[in-house]
Amino acid sequence: MFSLESGFDVIPLVADGEHANGFMEDGRVPLIWGALDPDDEDAIYFTSSLLFAGGDVHARDKKYGQTPLHWHMGRTGGPLEEVVAMFLEKQASVLNKDKFGYSVLDFANGNVNPEVLGLTGLPYVRDEIADMIREAAENEVAYRNAVDMHNNEVGGDVPMLVLKGMAIEGFAPAQFTYAVFLESRGDDATGSESDEDRFWFEESWEPGSTGSDIDQALYWFEESANSGFIPSIYHLGSSAYKGTSLMEQNDALAHTWLSLGARKGDTNSQALLSLMHANRKGVERDIQKGLMWMIISLRFGENEPERERLSHQMVSALSHEEVIEAEKMAKECIMGFFEHC
Numbered sequence: 001m002f003s004l005e006s007g008f009d010v011i012p013l014v015a016d017g018e019h020a021n022g023f024m025e026d027g028r029v030p031l032i033w034g035a036l037d038p039d040d041e042d043a044i045y046f047t048s049s050l051l052f053a054g055g056d057v058h059a060r061d062k063k064y065g066q067t068p069l070h071w072h073m074g075r076t077g078g079p080l081e082e083v084v085a086m087f088l089e090k091q092a093s094v095l096n097k098d099k100f101g102y103s104v105l106d107f108a109n110g111n112v113n114p115e116v117l118g119l120t121g122l123p124y125v126r127d128e129i130a131d132m133i134r135e136a137a138e139n140e141v142a143y144r145n146a147v148d149m150h151n152n153e154v155g156g157d158v159p160m161l162v163l164k165g166m167a168i169e170g171f172a173p174a175q176f177t178y179a180v181f182l183e184s185r186g187d188d189a190t191g192s193e194s195d196e197d198r199f200w201f202e203e204s205w206e207p208g209s210t211g212s213d214i215d216q217a218l219y220w221f222e223e224s225a226n227s228g229f230i231p232s233i234y235h236l237g238s239s240a241y242k243g244t245s246l247m248e249q250n251d252a253l254a255h256t257w258l259s260l261g262a263r264k265g266d267t268n269s270q271a272l273l274s275l276m277h278a279n280r281k282g283v284e285r286d287i288q289k290g291l292m293w294m295i296i297s298l299r300f301g302e303n304e305p306e307r308e309r310l311s312h313q314m315v316s317a318l319s320h321e322e323v324i325e326a327e328k329m330a331k332e333c334i335m336g337f338f339e340h341c
Helices: 010-015 030-036 040-052 068-073 081-089 104-109 127-151 158-168 172-184 195-202 213-226 230-242 251-263 267-278 287-300 305-316 320-335
Strands: none
Touching: 010 040, 010 287, 010 320, 030 040, 030 068, 040 081, 068 081, 068 104, 081 127, 104 127, 127 158, 127 172, 158 172, 172 213, 172 230, 213 230, 230 251, 230 267, 251 267, 267 287, 267 305, 287 305, 287 320
16 A cells, blocks of 8 residues: 555556555655655656546645645745646646645745744745746636636626636636536527627637537537546547537547546546446447456546446456456556556
């Protein structure tokens, strides 16, 4: 298991069934210790490996309520640009506060009391890293405010206009949320928009395309999915799997998107891809490969009862030797970073 003594040979541990988000003996998750490593190369390697293995950037230690990025900001030698970028790519919050009332942004701005944190002095944060965090904070504030206004039905069309503008700027969470909004409106035309608004929107739209709400929703889901945003990848895959107002049922397309999500470590994509193989949807029936992906989804995610049940069903349909081989396939798939699954 992950422990302070065993070190962080991450991938073999996860391949053998250890969970990347399990609390260690000191109340911290492995991702915190990986990000704290004083050796630059090790910190980068451990962090990237744990994120690959499903490490939760929002997880908090039990004592201080700090996330891995909080801890990384106080790392000996200062935070690393590569590690901060990895956390921000995973949508780690820079605004959420720990039990002392400090956010990651506070660390970047030097607005913390080092004595309270048990540090000998203010954490050293290079200007370029502080700027990265401040930009992330601006996006997070704008995004949160727009979502809150929309959920509370405040501001009329303003929240969606804000999200639309952020989507055009390439902010993947806004692209996803705006797409969800458009999809929920169904096939109704967006005639309430002014010509000026529509022109502003279509500057980032495919040339010559106007499109219904559904067309535009599909565009934004694909935009964010192509940037690697997991919720959009899974949404496209699951929509193609079952058929929705977004798209007709399409096994081949479902397999394409779910395979991408599965290889990016998304447990939902892994579980649904598992069912495609077990149920002969778009691929030859291969219960053994279905079990392989279900095993991986359980190792990368929480032990969900429904996935446990489906796993047991697949096991019951296979011989003992086939089950052993599926477990071996799952381990090799993880050890190979999903290159040859």
